[in-house]
Amino acid sequence: MNRFFMEIDDRYAEANSLFNQAIRLTKLYQYREAREKLRQAKQLFAAIGLDDRVEKCDQAVNEIN
Known part of the structure; x- marks a missing residue:
């Protein structure tokens, strides 16, 4: 696996x-x-372009509030 994909996999x-x-x-x-863990997860998911996971983080935050 090339380095780029390894880095993405690590962030995921x-x-x-x-x-x-x-x-x-x-x-x-x-x-x-x-909420803090979700904020951090959302940032990482956004950085690797996983919009569906970003949305899932938002939904989880809304359920807490």
Whole structure:
């Protein structure tokens, strides 16, 4: 796999991990921390052009609010 795709894959994995952490934090009623994780995940998803995942982050934030 070339370096470009490896970097994208790493950012996707990081963003996905942040998103999953946010979901777990929400279940623990730690909303401030969950929002921050979602913000970080959204930035990474946007940077690699995954608009559907950006939208999913927005939906998750709206469910918290």
